[in-house]
Amino acid sequence: MSKIRVLIIDDSALIRQMLTEILNSRDDIEVVGTAEDPLVAREKIKQLSPDVLTLDIEMPKMTGLQFLKNLMRLRPMPVVMVSTLTERGAPETLEALELGAVDYICKPKAKTETKLRVFSDELVDKVRMASTARVQAFQQSKSTHSTITISGDYKRVIAIGSSTGGTEAIKVLLSSLPSNSPPILITQHIPKVFSKSFAERLDRALPMNVFEAQEGMIIRPGCVYIAPGDFHLTIGISGSKKVCRIIQTEKVNRHRPAVDVMFNSILESYGSKVVAVMLTGMGADGTNGMLKLKHAGAITYAQDEATSVVWGMPQAAFNAGAIDEVLPLQDIAEKMLKSAQKK
Numbered sequence: 001m002s003k004i005r006v007l008i009i010d011d012s013a014l015i016r017q018m019l020t021e022i023l024n025s026r027d028d029i030e031v032v033g034t035a036e037d038p039l040v041a042r043e044k045i046k047q048l049s050p051d052v053l054t055l056d057i058e059m060p061k062m063t064g065l066q067f068l069k070n071l072m073r074l075r076p077m078p079v080v081m082v083s084t085l086t087e088r089g090a091p092e093t094l095e096a097l098e099l100g101a102v103d104y105i106c107k108p109k110a111k112t113e114t115k116l117r118v119f120s121d122e123l124v125d126k127v128r129m130a131s132t133a134r135v136q137a138f139q140q141s142k143s144t145h146s147t148i149t150i151s152g153d154y155k156r157v158i159a160i161g162s163s164t165g166g167t168e169a170i171k172v173l174l175s176s177l178p179s180n181s182p183p184i185l186i187t188q189h190i191p192k193v194f195s196k197s198f199a200e201r202l203d204r205a206l207p208m209n210v211f212e213a214q215e216g217m218i219i220r221p222g223c224v225y226i227a228p229g230d231f232h233l234t235i236g237i238s239g240s241k242k243v244c245r246i247i248q249t250e251k252v253n254r255h256r257p258a259v260d261v262m263f264n265s266i267l268e269s270y271g272s273k274v275v276a277v278m279l280t281g282m283g284a285d286g287t288n289g290m291l292k293l294k295h296a297g298a299i300t301y302a303q304d305e306a307t308s309v310v311w312g313m314p315q316a317a318f319n320a321g322a323i324d325e326v327l328p329l330q331d332i333a334e335k336m337l338k339s340a341q342k343k
Helices: 013-024 038-048 064-074 090-099 113-132 166-174 192-205 259-270 287-296 313-319 329-339
Strands: 004-009 029-035 052-055 079-083 103-106 157-162 184-188 209-212 223-226 232-238 241-247 274-278 299-303 325-327
Touching (some): 004 013, 004 038, 013 029, 013 113, 029 038, 029 113, 038 064, 052 064, 064 079, 079 090, 090 103, 090 192, 157 166, 157 259, 166 184, 184 232, 184 259, 192 209, 241 259, 259 274, 259 287, 274 287, 274 313, 274 329, 287 299, 287 313, 299 313, 325 329
Parallel strands (some): 004 029, 079 103, 157 274, 209 223, 274 299
Antiparallel strands (some): 232 241
16 A cells, blocks of 8 residues: 655754654655745655645745645645644634645644644544545635525524534535524534634624624524534523533543534434534544434435545444435535425
C-alpha cells in the first residue's frame, strides 16, 4: 500500500521538525518535503506532488490564506491547517475552511508528554482523513441560493449534526432558508475558541438569527442555536417554554459537544416532532441518537457521499438504518422545511 505523501509548510524550523518526526513515525505516512514559506511550497508541490499539505496561517512573503486561495483555485488538494488557534484568530481559520481547507489543528501550547501525544494522534488522524477527502476548487463568486418560500406553519423542530467539512455545509444548507424557519439546533464538532465566531459569521450571512447557545436561551422559530465548543447542547423546560441547557459532562464518542447528546435530549423534549439531519463528518457520532429518533417517528436525512467532504457520520447513520433519505447537500433544505410541517 502506498504511503500518504505530506508536504509541511511552516516558517518555524522547530515546528517543521516536530511535524516531520510525528508523521514519519507512522508506517502509512511519509513527509516528502518541507517549506518555510508559500513561495518555496509552490515549487515543491510541482516537484513532489504531495497528497496532503499541512499549512500555517501566519507566514512571511504570503499569508497562509492567500496561498490557500491561490492553491484551491489552481490546484485543489487536501490541506490541514496547523496554526496557533485563538479566539482572535478564529475568523482566519473559518475563512480557511471556506476557501477549501479540509480541517485544522491547534499547535500544542504546553510541551508535556501527554499533550504532545494527544496532538500527535490528532494530527495523524486528520492527515489520514484529509487524504481521502473530497476537495473542490474554490470559486470566488459562489452562486447565491434563492430563498425557499414555504408557509411558516411548522410542527417540528430541526436538529443538525456535523463534523469535518460541516462549517461550510451548514452555511450552504441554511443559506436558502427563510427568516420564519422552525427552530434549528446544531451540534458541529468545534473548539471552544471557534463556536462564537462561527455563530456570528452565520448570523451576518443568514436571514435567521444565529446564536451560540447559552444556558436558559428560549428556543424560538426563526432562530438557530449552535452548541458552544467544549459543552454539550441539550434541551430543558422552563415554565411552558423549551430552553437550551448547556452542560459539560464527559465527552461522548470522543466529542464535546457531541451530536448523540443533543439528539438524545431532543428526543426526550420533542418526541417524534423532529426533523434530524446528518451532514459531512468523520466518525459515527450521532448514529445512535438518530436511530432512536427515527424509531420514535422523527424524519431523518443524511448528506450524500458526492457532496460530503468526509462521508463518515452520514454513512454510519445510513448503515445503521437511521436514515429515511440520503440527499445531495443542495436538496436537503427544501425537504427539511416541508418535513417540518408534517404532524
